[in-house]
Every structure is written in C-alpha cells, then in structure tokens.
Amino acid sequence: MAFFVAGYLVVWALVFLYTSFLYNGQRKLEQELAFLEELVGKQADLPC
Amino acid sequence: MKDALKSPFFWGFTLLMLLALSVIVYYAPVERTMGLVQKVFYFHVASAWVGLVAHTVVFAASILYLWKRSGGSDRLARASAEIGTVFISCTLLTGPLWAYPIWNTWWTWDPRLTTTLVLWFMYAAYIALHGGGASEARKRLAAVYGIICFINVPLVFFSTRWWRSIHPVVISSEGIALTPKMRVAMFVSVGVFSVLYFYLLRLRMKSLELQERVRHLKAQLLA
C-alpha cells in the first residue's frame, strides 16, 4: 500500500510541479511581452 | 502555482488523473502474488510509454527542423524533450518503488532500466545544449544531437540486454500477459497520460513561442 501511494504521489507531484512551472513561466513571459510591446510603441512615436 | 489553479484545462486534467486513479484502485484486480504494489505498474508503464513517444517526436521534429528550418519544429522538439524527460523521471522513480518490495533492491543494471537511465541523461544533455534556443546555432546543433541520441538508443538497449535481463516482459510479440480487467486499467492510464502529454506539449510550445517573441522584441528595441 505504502509503495503504491508513494508511486502515485511521485507521479502526481512531478507533473504538478512541471505544470505550475509552465504556468508561472507563461505569466512572466506575458508580462514581459506586454511591457516590451509598450516600449516599442513609445519608441515608434518618438520623432527620430 | 496560482495560474495553474485558475486554468480550466488544469482542472480537466486533474479530473482525468483522478479517473485513472479510481480505475486503477477500484476496477483493476489485485495481483495474486505481488499484491497492491503491482498497481504502480499502471503509472510506470503509462509514463514510460509517453516518455518513449516524446523522444520519438524529438527525433522526427529534429529531422524536420534540419530539413525545413521552421521555428515550429524546433519548438516541438524542445517541448517534447522536456516533457519526455519529466515522464521518464516518473518512470525512473516509480520503478524502484515497485522493485524494492518485489526484487528486494531499488536498482539493478537491467537493460530496460539502464536504457531508460541513459535516455534520461541524453535528453537532459539535449535540453542543456538547446538552452532556450537563443540562437540559430543552438537550434541546429541540438537537432543534430537529438538525431544522434535516438540512433544510439537501440545500441544501448541491445548491449545491455546481451549483458543481463531480469525485467518482466509484459507486452511481447505473443501478446499482453495481463487479465482483461488489468488490460482495461492499463489502457485507461496510458490514454490519460497521452492526453496529458499533448496538453503539456501545447502549453510548452506556446511559452516557447512567447519566449521567441520576447527575444525578438528585445533585439528590435536594442537595434
């Protein structure tokens, strides 16, 4: 029993950690992207 | 973590995982000699299956990248390598949890075990080589390495098989050595894990694409 539960928990924990790692990265990237796009927009407005 | 909890997809897959778990616990029969521990088998085989599929995808996508040079195939290879490594880790961790009560040892140098471990190392190296795919060179070189790795896998397997083997062979050319109910449970868990693979793949490819766009914008700003 203990080994079976441990096996399930290991799989579950790894997949969960990886998924939340992905979501975390995704959110950070989206923020960075929004910021950069704003910067690019400002740069385009400036007369050179 | 918060973001994961907000996603409907995430909850859908949690439900599917629970479904697989209940099928394994309640539907699948308890094996006569090994007892409950044998049920680790369902996760073990399912994650090994996904790991192998993922690494085959890396191979195919690497060839495609060298041929067509499309960003998509590079992202596919990279995402698949990463997810494959996660699932191979699951295989490597669940294996000993079954082996200890049954074989009375955590680890043995059996062909399948050795090949799986070498596979894990190769794709960890692949990920290190690819990095974030920051340059064309990294993508190209990682693709070459991905191809070499895949070609090397049978060599590792056959050399270790020659050496020794005690791993049970459940699925062979003569059929599947499982009772019908066990077979159903196995296919359910393999199915759930495969769906999980595609879901994670989609997610990872999207974030890799975002990464690329961020890099592109940064370059544009600096120019």
Add this chain to the structure above:
Amino acid sequence: MLKFGRRILLIYRKDLQDELRSTDHLLSTLVFGTMLVFVFSFALELADVGTEQIFPAVLWVSIFFMSVLALQRSFAKEREYGALDALLLASGERSVLFYAKFLFSLTVLLLLELVVVPLLWIFLDVGVGSASLWFFLAAVLAGSWGLAAVGTLLNGITVQLPGARLLFPILAFPLLIPLLMGAILCTQGALSGQVQAVLGWFYLLLVFDLLFTVLPLLLFDYILEG
C-alpha cells in the same frame, strides 16, 4: 581538386605538426592522465580492493576522463584564430574536415595511451600470465576509435557555442555507454585470456565504431553550417 583521401591527409598532417610543435597541451593532458593513474591506484590500495578484477574498469574510466581533455582540441584552435572558414574552404567538403580531425584525435589519444596504459598496468600490478596481448591491443584500439569519432563529432558541436566546454562530457558520456561496456568486457576477456567468450562484445565495439564513423557523413554538414 585533390582526392578525398589526400585532402584528409593534408589537414591531418598540418594538425599533427602544429600539435607537436607546441607540446604544452599534449603534455598537460599527459600529466593529467598519469595523475589519474596515480590517484586511482593509490585510492584502490587504501581501500584494499583486488586490483586485477578492477583494472579494466579503472583503465576505461581513466581513458574517458583523459579524452575529455584530449578530444576538445580538434576545432578549438581554428575557432580561436578564426581560421575555420578558411579551412572549410580549403577542405572542400565538411566531411573531409571531420575525418582529418578524427584521425588527429585518434592519434593524440593513442599517443597518450601509449604512456598511461602501461603505467596503469604496472601500478595496479596486473599479471600477464594468461593475458592475450593482441586482443588487449585490439580492444584498446577499437575503444579509442569510437571515443575519437564521438569526441570529434561533439567537439564540432560544442566549439560553436560560447562557454560550452563543460557541455562536452555531458553530451559525450551517455552516447558512449555501449562503447564503455564493450571496451571494459573485452579488456576483461583479454586479461583472463578468454577471448572467445567476449568476441561478441568486440563486434559490438566494431558496430559502434562503424556507426559513428559513417554517421558524420550525413550529419557533419549540418554541424559546421554557420
């Protein structure tokens, strides 16, 4: 245009001359190798382990570590002085460059082994009674061949990435597992004089060598593209 083999030989000769002219890298690798021999035999002596059984493993692990230093030389110099493009132009085909560098790496590795292997043999006090010396030499040659081929292929990869020196052993070792197994078991067979029993492993080594000697024909163009 010169013939394929002739071009390989020309580049090979250039590399070898260059390496022998300034021997500091070769020498420091050699010192590293002998140091490995010393550390291993000393540690094993302290642990009081039967050295004869462990000799093949120690031998190949030493050669592995030594090759990490020895095999990262093939493309380093050209890269340092920006001569890779010129060399590519001169060699005509990229695979010519691969085979020249491969031969060069193999030569360097064999030169190092010429010193390190006898030293290890003496230090670990391995008897020669029933050993089959010819088979031992064949095993060392076949193992080094594969090491040099994989090493040159991967050196072509790592040399293009800044700060990837550390990556080389990480990329190389998992690929070299079948070679390691074959080489160790063949060496074991050679020492005990039971060549027939390990002949299959020798064929495995040959298959490995063949694979990594032919594979670059297809893949090396992609590696040195940039």
